[in-house]
Amino acid sequence: MNFAWFVANRITFKSKRTFSKLIVRIAIIGIMLGLGVMILSLGIVRGFKSEIREKVRGFSGDMVVMKNDLNGSLENSPFKADSSLVKKVCAGPLVTRMMPYATKPGIIKAKGEIEGIVLKGVDKTYDWSVFKKNLVSGNVPNLADTAEGKKQLLISRFIADRLKLKTGDKVLIYFVQEPLRVRPFVISGIFSFGIDEVDKTYVVGDLSIINRLNNWDSGEIGGYELKVADFDQLTKAEESVNDLLPTRLKAYTVIDNYPAIFAWLDLLDGNTSAVLSLMIIVAIINMISALLIMILERTNMIGILKAMGAANWTIQKLFLYNALYLICLGMLLGNVFGLGLEALQYKTHLFQLDPASYYMNFVPIQFKWTDLVLLNAGTFLICLLVMIGPSTLVTKITPVKAIRFK
DSSP: OOHHHHHHHIIIIISOOOTTHHHHHHHHHHHHHHHHHHHHHHHHHHHHHHHHHHHHHHHHOSEEEEEOSSOOSSSOOOEEOOHHHHHHHHTSSSEEEEEEEEEEEEEEEETTEEEEEEEEEEOTTOOOHHHHHTEEEEOOOOOSSSHHHHTEEEEEHHHHHHHTOOTTOEEEEEEOSSSOEEEEEEEEEEEOOSOHHHHTTEEEEEHHHHHHHTTOOTTEESEEEEEESOGGGHHHHHHHHHHHSOTTEEEEEHHHHOHHHHHHHHHHHHHHHHHHHHHHHHHHHHHHHHHHHHHHHTHHHHHHHHHTTOOHHHHHHHHHHHHHHHHHHHHHHHHHHHHHHHHHHHHHOOSBOOHHHHSSSBOOOOOOHHHHHHHHHHHHHHHHHHHHHHHGGGGGOOHHHHHHOO
């Protein structure tokens, strides 16, 4: 049996610790809290980025194709829908869906109250999956080719609360143009994305209404909303789509349309890096302190071992094995602590948030096995490598002085 491993086992499991007992416990707790907080930090940041990104993507798509002009208003410049262009763009592996839409500002009136809105018109090919996940009540509009279906309107909870509306209520929307146009609608459902840029502004209805209000020719639309297969390849998809578009059209990504939100999400990565660094530093300081105190407490033993012919590296390995046990125990407890809290939050949404500030009403969690493996491997290697430096203290201890040390 390896001599250093044998002695390390004896002093780790069968020796009664005295002075170093408290310090060792603090070191273990430090590693446990450090690793647990790192697991939680990565899970929360990934959850935030995923939830907010999916909400924004669900409403506005990953890209929009619009007429390439200087129109900066909320009312699109029209162009003719082109089915051959849609087939060509969706034929590649990057874009999975291309849906027509248009927007038009108006004023919604109900129960003596008014509110400025933007009507987003879509057709029956629209992907309602994200809207259905964020429905508060009712259903998404049934945009079938019927008079009743074309009158259905989807509004946000913010607008519904402001105007005291509920599913099934009738409203009027005034479109300020020459001449003034008024259209009646029935509330089919109420959604809540928790994003002010969406909830305070948009309602969703039938595209053909905007077409008629603007006196567009049959088949004219305000733009296309695109979904990509992989959001991480969004820039590549944008370049590919723009290469296929005629010069009168241009593609814009969701990051271009909502720069403030995505800039905020990018800042989270920097905050996470700072938290991870601080937690690693805390764990390292705790382990260095514990190792130095264990060496000082075992000074007599070190002197006896040296007097018996043990090499410095053999004695160093003895304390490194001892530190290895503490690191592994702390990491085991840290994984239980971090994953346990993640599971609790994922199942119960125990920790709540203010939707006005954070775009959602609970702390989101997204778990990835790769994060867990990399965090554990990184913590283990860094802590163990850092221990080599303090362990060289044994080389400074002489047998004569060590044996007499009390």
